[in-house]
Amino acid sequence: MLGDRQQLSYIAAQAADARLNLELETEGMTLNIGPQHPATHGTLRIIARLDGEQVVWAEPACGYMHRGYEKLAEVRTFPQVTTLVNRIDWLGSFANEVPFILAAEKLMGVEAPTRAQYIRTILFELSRIANVSLFLGDLGVQLGAITPVFLAFRDREYVLNLIESATGGRFHPNFDRIGGLKDDLPAGWIDETRAVMKKLRGFCDQIEDLLFGNEIFQSRTRGIGVIPRDVALQYGLSGANLRASGVDWDLRRDQSLPMMWNKADWKVWTHPDGDSFARCWIRLQETRESTKIVDQLLGSIPAGPVMAKVPKIIKVPEGEAWVSTENPLGEMGYYVVSRGDLGPFRVKIRSASFNNISITPWLLRGVYVPDIVTILASLYFILGDIDR
Amino acid sequence: MSPLLAEIPYWGESLFRVLGGLVAVLLPAGTIVYVFLFKMMSFMQSRLGPMEAGPYGSMQLFAEVGKWLQKEDIVPERADARIFKMAPIIVLLSTFLLVVVVPFGPDALFTDLETGIFYALAVSSISVLGILIAGWSSANKYSLLGGLRAAGQLIAYELPMVLAVIGVVIQAGTMNLQKIVVAQNSGSMFGIDAVGHPYLISQFVGFVIFMIAIQAELTQAPFDMPIAESELVSGYMTEYSGFRFLIFFIGEFATAGVFAMIASVLFLGGWGVPFSWFGWTSIDEVDNWMNFAGPLIMFTKMMLIVFIIMWIRFSYPRLREDQLQRFAWKGLIPVALANIMVTSILKVVF
Numbered sequence: 001m002l003g004d005r006q007q008l009s010y011i012a013a014q015a016a017d018a019r020l021n022l023e024l025e026t027e028g029m030t031l032n033i034g035p036q037h038p039a040t041h042g043t044l045r046i047i048a049r050l051d052g053e054q055v056v057w058a059e060p061a062c063g064y065m066h067r068g069y070e071k072l073a074e075v076r077t078f079p080q081v082t083t084l085v086n087r088i089d090w091l092g093s094f095a096n097e098v099p100f101i102l103a104a105e106k107l108m109g110v111e112a113p114t115r116a117q118y119i120r121t122i123l124f125e126l127s128r129i130a131n132v133s134l135f136l137g138d139l140g141v142q143l144g145a146i147t148p149v150f151l152a153f154r155d156r157e158y159v160l161n162l163i164e165s166a167t168g169g170r171f172h173p174n175f176d177r178i179g180g181l182k183d184d185l186p187a188g189w190i191d192e193t194r195a196v197m198k199k200l201r202g203f204c205d206q207i208e209d210l211l212f213g214n215e216i217f218q219s220r221t222r223g224i225g226v227i228p229r230d231v232a233l234q235y236g237l238s239g240a241n242l243r244a245s246g247v248d249w250d251l252r253r254d255q256s257l258p259m260m261w262n263k264a265d266w267k268v269w270t271h272p273d274g275d276s277f278a279r280c281w282i283r284l285q286e287t288r289e290s291t292k293i294v295d296q297l298l299g300s301i302p303a304g305p306v307m308a309k310v311p312k313i314i315k316v317p318e319g320e321a322w323v324s325t326e327n328p329l330g331e332m333g334y335y336v337v338s339r340g341d342l343g344p345f346r347v348k349i350r351s352a353s354f355n356n357i358s359i360t361p362w363l364l365r366g367v368y369v370p371d372i373v374t375i376l377a378s379l380y381f382i383l384g385d386i387d388r
Numbered sequence: 389m390s391p392l393l394a395e396i397p398y399w400g401e402s403l404f405r406v407l408g409g410l411v412a413v414l415l416p417a418g419t420i421v422y423v424f425l426f427k428m429m430s431f432m433q434s435r436l437g438p439m440e441a442g443p444y445g446s447m448q449l450f451a452e453v454g455k456w457l458q459k460e461d462i463v464p465e466r467a468d469a470r471i472f473k474m475a476p477i478i479v480l481l482s483t484f485l486l487v488v489v490v491p492f493g494p495d496a497l498f499t500d501l502e503t504g505i506f507y508a509l510a511v512s513s514i515s516v517l518g519i520l521i522a523g524w525s526s527a528n529k530y531s532l533l534g535g536l537r538a539a540g541q542l543i544a545y546e547l548p549m550v551l552a553v554i555g556v557v558i559q560a561g562t563m564n565l566q567k568i569v570v571a572q573n574s575g576s577m578f579g580i581d582a583v584g585h586p587y588l589i590s591q592f593v594g595f596v597i598f599m600i601a602i603q604a605e606l607t608q609a610p611f612d613m614p615i616a617e618s619e620l621v622s623g624y625m626t627e628y629s630g631f632r633f634l635i636f637f638i639g640e641f642a643t644a645g646v647f648a649m650i651a652s653v654l655f656l657g658g659w660g661v662p663f664s665w666f667g668w669t670s671i672d673e674v675d676n677w678m679n680f681a682g683p684l685i686m687f688t689k690m691m692l693i694v695f696i697i698m699w700i701r702f703s704y705p706r707l708r709e710d711q712l713q714r715f716a717w718k719g720l721i722p723v724a725l726a727n728i729m730v731t732s733i734l735k736v737v738f
Contacts, residue, residue: 144704210703216707368709
């Protein structure tokens, strides 16, 4: 027996077919986009029923890369879990560690020293920049312009080098500890970071000139895949996708966490249109804001330890905690249940991409095949973040 | 028969022509791939491109060809095997047919057709057939979509191309490519014959339309809908591998070269230099050394035009299918028709 959801989508598919056959007396074609397809940069599969080049019905099929992190976390100790959650959104790994560590700290009642909080915030924003700058380049490739991606890879490399020199890991830093950080920053890191932030602002200008100002790019993205404000809220979108629909919502600003975003002066951008262009534009602006946050925080890092006093063997007291942060892809949260053991009893991971792609069946109805790619690119998901 | 070949027996002349045809198609294709695809694109994207095979990676192309030749020639199980195998050859064939009418010098030409440009536009459409059957016979949905897109696009852009050429034909008063070259080089503008009369100047609108149309005919970005690697994997080429893919690949760049040659013949004065420089007045007075200098001049002009094509290709995103059709039918064709009217009015007035 099919599940309710599957049954509904099956009925929708049948209805779409019947409508096609009635109106045009032609047969629809089912196009399987993925699991291996250049547009999905990962193993996402989209089943689309086509009428010519128009999509009548589409449905994402995820789960090809499910790695069971929620279950695996139950048989790990608390410090070990960061190694797992690093791999959820692999482009912004450090940002994945932070909410989990914050949840554990909340349960234990410890708080990281101020210096550690500053460095955490800076690394968080750096991983956002590394993540979104790849998006800005990849956007070009999805729309057929091959040059921006190389510029993106070039400038993202500077950020990855910074992350590597601070944490030792380019992709998977595994740097956060309950109660602080593994190490202090290396010498000269702050000056280097300032120089890189300047380069990245240049990169943003370059992308704006090369891609966002291009008439073809605008005609491909403006008015394509419009998500109205109420629909965006209904489907539980978060992050830039939500802000592009005009919802002024940013967890970095709206939530009080032991992080240092409120110490910097920056702006939450929103866009009234809700189309693909708005989503891309919001991300471009956010990269600029992130470089500003990093610049301002670098100037005011206080001296002091980077690690609070925590026992060698970490046992988290009994209790439940939910912490979510504004990750590069949207809201990412962990619901941690502890029974006073070395490891968590249960972890629920709320990742942004899974909710963000849930809107695709609604959004892809009636668009053309090339627009599938535009819409998917502008929604911006990471496969690891969908399947966990 | 041209005087250059007067002393050679028939078989020798045929051999000469075949070798000449191969050189005229493959040499520009190879140069374009190396200079533009490997190197210029790399420099635009802040990287070096191939550097290992030969000095500055100059032997990379041979390495690539060697690699493709070694690969297995895969035919999908449900493909229509016979025409699946035929398709790339038809595409390349149209390129060879196209180069036949291009003049490279006063006597260095394959055939001197009186309706040369008409023939060229006609045979260039044969490649559509190859692409369409490649898309159809692959038994792949992506290939089918790509093939259909290609057919729609190539037919839509054939028309503005023909209309852009008509302006040149009206002005030169002939369809013979050799005579178009001579008309430009022996002509004068307002009595000044220092640079002859390249139709780039008087037919600038036609030139722009022609360039846009060949960009689309060659399916280069922003008109690369038929290949659209982020949507259709590789369009009509998805199922091809080994040397059949190589033929498509050569065909793509060889056609770019030949179309650029035709554009240089129509708008930049082809193989010639302005005749007034050496005191020539007609084709018969042109010195014999132009048969050697001509191809080189032609090659330079071709590279300039291909540079423009590739420059646009590497920096623009791709149009959507309906936008592309709208651009051809609502933008280019009316402008091209207006260009013809203005040209013919001016032709009658002056």
